[in-house]
Amino acid sequence: MTIKSEPFVVNVGPQHPSTHGVFRLRLTLDGEKIIDADMVMGYLHRSMEKLAEERTYTQNIPFTDRTDYVASMTGNLAYVMAVEKLMGIEVPERAQFLRTIMAELQRIASHSMALGIFANDCGAWQTPVMHMFRDREKILDLFEMACGARLTLNYMRIGGVSRDIPDEWIPQAQKLMEDLPKRFAEYEDLLLHNEIIVARARGVGVLTPEQAMAHSVSGPMLRGSGVAWDVRKADPYAAYDKIDFDIAVGTNGDVYDRFVVRLAEMRQSLHIIEQALEVMPGGPVHERLGTATVQPGGQSIAPLAFRPPVGEAYARIESPRGELGYYIVSDGGPSPFRFHIRAPSFINLTPLKLMAIGATVADAIVILGSVDFVVGEVDR
């Protein structure tokens, strides 16, 4: 029965189980159909970009942990790459490989969480999340071995990484590399071909490549729309140019394709890590800066305060969520003059309205889950 009903405004969030944090979506509904969708952001705004202008370059690294707190390795990496570019520092080979390995491990961990939460948004009662978290825990264990932290890692340093990995790290990582393919096969078996997930995700939240590019979308969302674009291939950084891997793309641009792309990327990440572990050379893991003062224990390689030359630099990497870029302007002082983050979570959310209109409430939640945003990064 089609009934002309009153437009009905529903606020999804800021306190809601599906907004992955404090994000607010204002939906105008006609029955169950969405006729308008507005995003309200800023509930988690911590003014990081401004705060960073008052701190030294080294002190800013922990901020990058806390923007995208689900993938702090990549946040670190993008920032230190920007500063290195600004100062013209060459990073040692081993550090490049360590960065690559860590970034890919982080990608697996982040995608695990994204897929689990996505299945949760499809209505699974926590089971996929818990299974995915099992893998994520193993990866966080590896991080803990390498740098002592599990979530806010603060591992990358300007000129390298904070410390070399311990001896038992590589065997443990290799053991994980052996386990994970079995798990991925299990997920593909249980989720990829799950009739209900297919029914919920296929044809929902379609984004054509034109729309995606017009909205400057990046990462798995762009690849889900069928555009083979990956910063790791297009503009290689760290050790990616020495490694052999593929870009996973979808063909329909719907929620299911984003899901499929993430699953495939996790396998590619494994592939990358395996190669990197094999060919990783020895040597130092950090480049000493000219004015460096070695701190007790030799942990920190960059001094607390140094002054890069006047200039600006933009470094971008492929974070689990998309193209993460740091734009830094230096006025020659000890802290950045301008510190800007191109946050993929934020930009990937922009076509949300486009995808949500015409869908149902349940679809909107699934679409939101497929964007895989982290509110810390959206609001910074």
Add this chain to the structure above:
Amino acid sequence: MPILLRGEWYDLRDLANPVRELIDGLGLVSEVDYVLWSLIASLAILTWLVLSVLAFIWIERRVVARMQNRKGPNRVGPAGLLQPVADALKLLLKEAITTRGADRLLFWLGPVIIFIPTIVVFAVVPFGESMVLADLNVGVLFMIAVAGIMTPAVFLAGWSSNNKYAMLAAMRTIAMLISYEIIQVLALLAAVIFIGSMNLQTIVSWQDEYNTWLIFIMPLALVAYLVAGAVEINRSPMDISEAESELAAGYHTEYGGIKFGFFYQAEYLAGFAIAASATTLFFGGWTLWGLEEWIPGWLIFLGKLYAVFFVYIWSRGTLPRLRIDQLMTFAWKFMLPLMILNVLLVAAEVVIWEETGASRNVALPAIGAVNAALAAVLVIGWARFLGHGSGRGRGYSATLTREVGKIYYTGAEAS
């Protein structure tokens, strides 16, 4: 021999006997006697229900935890056994909040009304040979009718909360419950036509006499009944009315404290009610091919009931949720035609059996085989007709490429 025990007060195979003996021994007026007997029986059922709910809250959490690679509650009491008690205490001690703009009377009535049908159903459930509170001639119909009271209760709860999620969920729930009530009725109708009685005791003794369970005769009806039951008790993949990730907590979003506790408990009670009726109708109730002479019938019944309920726990731990329109399509386009066909088929079989006068040893296996084969053919064929292949055919994996910048988009398929 068990026969010697029949009817004696120490015959624990049927708990109704000792109670009857005790009350009859008092020599009261028949009215008082009747009231006393009803009170004791109701109290026994209530006690069992509450204990079962407490047990199953724990069991469900532990079982689902096993499915999810974690331990589940294990801190309060041995192996976390007291966790439900602690939860209940917490709910009792919480402040009872009423939202501003809520309809206070209906807000208060909602959890009360939803409790009634879930408990009243057990009045007609035969726990054992004489363990049935009200041996109604229209027991099957009574169960369906009473379960129907849940629908207005859900609406009143959702509407009176003055909350948009609750309202939206209430509307969804009503649409769902009404649709699946039809499926439920048709599924049970097939069983009733086949047995020729709506009395639950008669249905159990028929299955005992013919040494078969209805599940072997009409598997499709059982599946349909369990699916419709999952809708009624909000279990995955039909937990749309309290879809956590979409609508916070559905129609009881605004309820807190013990009022929420009522909804929580009513959900389990309704689950037990579905499991109890499925057990009675399709799994032979308290009989187990003669073993009920040795094992108390109520233990057999409870074992079967819990086994059926476990299916719901299992599905909750493993399945994602359907969308409301998909669920409605499933009800009206898929289940309804199949169920109508099923009823016609069963009716035809009954007539043919009567006309040919075949012996039961020939007729029952034949009917069972025909029904199972037809169910498989119908389900697969109808699904194909509606455009659903097997799940494996519909999923696919990503394309791998190295050509940066190339566009692989082929256009979205219609969902």
Add this chain to the structure above:
Amino acid sequence: MDSIELEHFLVVGALLFAVGLYMALAKKNFVGVLIGIELMFNAANLTFISFSRFVESAEPLSGHVFVVFVITVAAAEAAVALALAVLLYRLRDTIDVDRMDLLKW
């Protein structure tokens, strides 16, 4: 008070019918009118069942059969009335029967 006879049920039926009649005639809201009609149906049903139970006849259950038919008709009536209410609302934005005074749609 110690014995219940046919008249008791008839009185209950009569009261129900009166309330239904009052609602059907006096309520402003279309839904109120609908409720009144349902109440009258129920009063009639109760009377049927009471006569069926108390009055000696060759086929006492005919009253029950009649009630089954009444319930069928009531269900059909409710469905059509719901459709009418929705249609009225769509056309006139109100379901107050007082405002349905144009003698045309």
Add this chain to the structure above:
Amino acid sequence: MEDTGTVVAFWIFAAITVGAAIGVAAVRNLIHSVALLIVTFAGLAGLYITLSADFIAVVQVLIYIGAIAILIIFAIVLTPRAGRHNQESFMLLPALALAALVAGTMIFVAFDTNWGAQRSEGFEGTATAIGDLLLDRYALPFEIASVLLLSAIVGAILLVRPEGPEEEAE
């Protein structure tokens, strides 16, 4: 019907039914009115049980509470901008008078008429007998009732069918 249980049950259910019915007419809020209507229906089901009409009692719950009350609720919910009040129109006094008159007449007739011989026992299980009657003696009305239901469904769908071809696609 003289046994105490039935007498007590009758008075309780009669009080619930009539009280709730008066409430349905009297309360100001339409949703409360519907809630009380459900109580009335439930009370009637109880009365049917005291009349040993078990099948009708269960059908009463199934159809009236489970279906018709829901239809009424839908009628309210689908008309969101219409009033949710339960007011009387200007016909209040005439309607009240007429209702009182009808009730008085019927009660008078009920007590004044000699209803003839009375059965003393109730029925034992009515479902089978009703089924036999429906498909045997009352087969034609039964079929007519099915046709009526079908035409009511079709009519209801036709009435609320969206106008204009652009919405047809849904």
